[in-house]
Amino acid sequence: MDWVTIVSGVLVIGGAMLTVVGAYGTLRLPDLYTRLHAASVTDTLATFMILAGLAVPSLFAGEWLITVKLVFILIFLWFTSPIASYSVGHAAFFAAQKPKLDHDLTDGEGDAA
Amino acid sequence: MVRALGLLFFLAVTWLLLSGIYDNNLLFWLGAASCLLCVFIARRMDVIDHEGTPLELGWRIIVYWPWLFVEIVKANIDVIGHLLRPTLNISPTLIRSKTLQRTDLGRVIYANSITLTPGTLSLDIDDEKGILVHALSRAGAEGVLTDDMNRRCAALESDRLHARAQKDRTP
Amino acid sequence: MIFAIGALGLLVAMLLALSRALLGPTLLDRVMAVNMFVTTPLLLLAVLGYLGGRPEFLDLALVYALMNFIGIIAVLKYFRYRDLGQSRARS
Numbered sequence: 377m378d379w380v381t382i383v384s385g386v387l388v389i390g391g392a393m394l395t396v397v398g399a400y401g402t403l404r405l406p407d408l409y410t411r412l413h414a415a416s417v418t419d420t421l422a423t424f425m426i427l428a429g430l431a432v433p434s435l436f437a438g439e440w441l442i443t444v445k446l447v448f449i450l451i452f453l454w455f456t457s458p459i460a461s462y463s464v465g466h467a468a469f470f471a472a473q474k475p476k477l478d479h480d481l482t483d484g485e486g487d488a489a
Numbered sequence: 490m491v492r493a494l495g496l497l498f499f500l501a502v503t504w505l506l507l508s509g510i511y512d513n514n515l516l517f518w519l520g521a522a523s524c525l526l527c528v529f530i531a532r533r534m535d536v537i538d539h540e541g542t543p544l545e546l547g548w549r550i551i552v553y554w555p556w557l558f559v560e561i562v563k564a565n566i567d568v569i570g571h572l573l574r575p576t577l578n579i580s581p582t583l584i585r586s587k588t589l590q591r592t593d594l595g596r597v598i599y600a601n602s603i604t605l606t607p608g609t610l611s612l613d614i615d616d617e618k619g620i621l622v623h624a625l626s627r628a629g630a631e632g633v634l635t636d637d638m639n640r641r642c643a644a645l646e647s648d649r650l651h652a653r654a655q656k657d658r659t660p
Numbered sequence: 661m662i663f664a665i666g667a668l669g670l671l672v673a674m675l676l677a678l679s680r681a682l683l684g685p686t687l688l689d690r691v692m693a694v695n696m697f698v699t700t701p702l703l704l705l706a707v708l709g710y711l712g713g714r715p716e717f718l719d720l721a722l723v724y725a726l727m728n729f730i731g732i733i734a735v736l737k738y739f740r741y742r743d744l745g746q747s748r749a750r751s
Contacts, residue, residue, distance in 0.1 A: 385662035388707065392669025394569070395700055399676035401572040402696065408689050409610065410581055411680070413568055413625045415696040416607040418673070421565040426666065426703050430710055441509040445718045448507065449706065449725060453699070456729040458604035460695050463736045465612045465623065468688045470740075478580035479627055481634075485583065507719075 380436045387429030394422035408468050409475045412461055419457040424450060492542045493528055499542075500524040538657050540594050545650035553645055557602055560638070564606040568625060571608075582630035587619040589636070589643040592654040596620075599642040609633055663711040670704045691735055698728040 394417060401414025427446045434442040469475075504520045511517070531537050539545060571579055586603075590596045600611040600620050608629040613621040624630035674697060681693035702724050709717025 381662070388662055388666040389669065391703075392666040392673070394565075395673035395703070396669055396676065397569055397572055399673040399680070399696065399700075401568075402680045402693060403676055403683075404572065404577070405579070406577075407581075408686065408692060409612075409623045410579060410625060411689070412610055412692055413607055414572060415692060416604070416610070417565055417568055417572070418696055418699055420561050420605060420607060423699065423703060427706065429666070430706055433710075434715075439715070441506065442715045442718065444506045445715075445722065446706070448503075449702075449718065449722055452722070452725050453702075454605065456725070457699075458601040460729060460732045461604050462600065462611055463733060464688060464692050464695065465610050467736050467740055468686075469612045469621075471688070473686065473688065475583065475623060476581060477583055479582040479630070481582060481584040481630065482621070485585075485621065507722075 380433055384429045384432040387425045387432065389429075391422045391425030391427075391429060394418070394425060398422060407476045408473065409465060412465055416457070416461055419453065419461075423453055492537045492544060493532060495544050496531060496537060496542050497524055497528045500527055539592075539650060539653040543594060543650070545647055545653060546645060547647070549645045549647070553641060556641065557605070560602075561606050564608045564629070567629070568607040571625060579625050580627045582624045582627050584622050584624065584630050584634060585619045586622050586633050586636070586639060588614075588616075589639050590646060591643070591651050592646055594650065594654065595642055595646045598645060599639060602638055602642065603633065663707050667704060667707050667711060670700050670707065674700045674704070687739070691732070691739070695728075695732050698724070698731075702728065 398414050398416075398418035401417065402411045405411050405414055427450050431443045431446045434440075434446070501521070501524050504524060505511075508516065508520060528537075531541070543550075571577075588596050588599060590599055596614060600614050603609050603611045603620065603622055608625045609632075610623045611620050612623055615621070622630065622633050624633065677693055677697040677700060681690050681697060684690040684693055702721050705717050705721040705724060709715050709721075
């Protein structure tokens with residue numbers, strides 16, 4: 377086992393575990409808005425770890441065009457995933473689906489919606 | 490015109506990197522033709538402006554991304570800790586964060602940065618009232634209220650971008 | 661070997677995400693679950709490319725990312741306006 381295999385193994389398996397954690401979070405958390413937080417774990421760090429784990433052996437083998445493709449996928453996902461999350465949250469909030477709140481630091485917008 | 494050339498350059502670099510074929514003349518010229526067609530359509534659709542190709546952001550955005558990346562990693566560790574705890578210890582909080590940015594582009598960057606960090610989610614953007622943020626825990630909401638990210642996003646907007654946005658708004 | 665374990669983990673995550681899509685009490689819960697569900701096959705495609713030694717799968721993953729985004733936005737637009745063609749100004 378050389379260090380390239382170890383680093384990429386840790387990143388890929390760690391990322392896969394984080395996707396499982398994110399998906400488990402969507403099953404566990406109580407309402408739509410909190411579930412979106414769990415889903416964004418899958419979209420950000422888990423994606424980054426898996427793609428970085430794939431990029432390490434390619435970069436080491438000198439296949440930089442493949443690495444560039446991985447970077448493109450990452451950039452594209454990180455640009456679009458907040459827009460998708462925002463659209464879901466916005467649609468839910470204005471479809472009068474109230475979030476379950478512990479603290480409402482606005483002037484009662486959580487109930488008015 | 491500078492913007493159109495910038496878009497053309499960006500498209501050409503993207504095409505060259507994604508195709509990876511440099512020894513085939515036909516494919517090369519077809520790629521060049523499709524880049525030119527894209528720029529032509531973008532010009533006709535009138536989407537080549539300070540929002541479509543934000544060249545004014547320049548080096549500032551390059552400095553901002555690593556900072557945002559560190560924030561995303563920190564927030565991820567926090568949320569994963571919440572998810573794996575045996576008893577659920579969340580306290581969902583709703584806040585309004587007043588935006589300090591002067592242009593729509595800055596506000597969108599700020600709102601997307603909030604959503605991209607797990608644990609905070611922007612639900613609505615309003616010019617006067619600010620951004621409606623749903624946070625997984627009270628601590629996360631107070632992190633948004635310190636306005637650190639807000640100030641950094643406001644610092645992204647150079648005076649040139651602001652002037653450009655003013656000019657594009659008044660027809 | 662490591663890629664096989666990673667692919668297995670992603671398959672488990674897909675199963676969990678799908679069960680949320682089936683359980684989800686409201687329509688938007690299902691949309692959210694599908695939005696998360698499509699990120700995992702994207703990663704699975706990339707990992708499978710390495711597993712089989714065929715990096716061309718990355719192009720598929722890239723196209724998949726593009727289509728996923730447009731699909732979610734289209735569904736949400738339909739959910740909000742009950743029409744895909746209408747612009748915001750007229751509704």
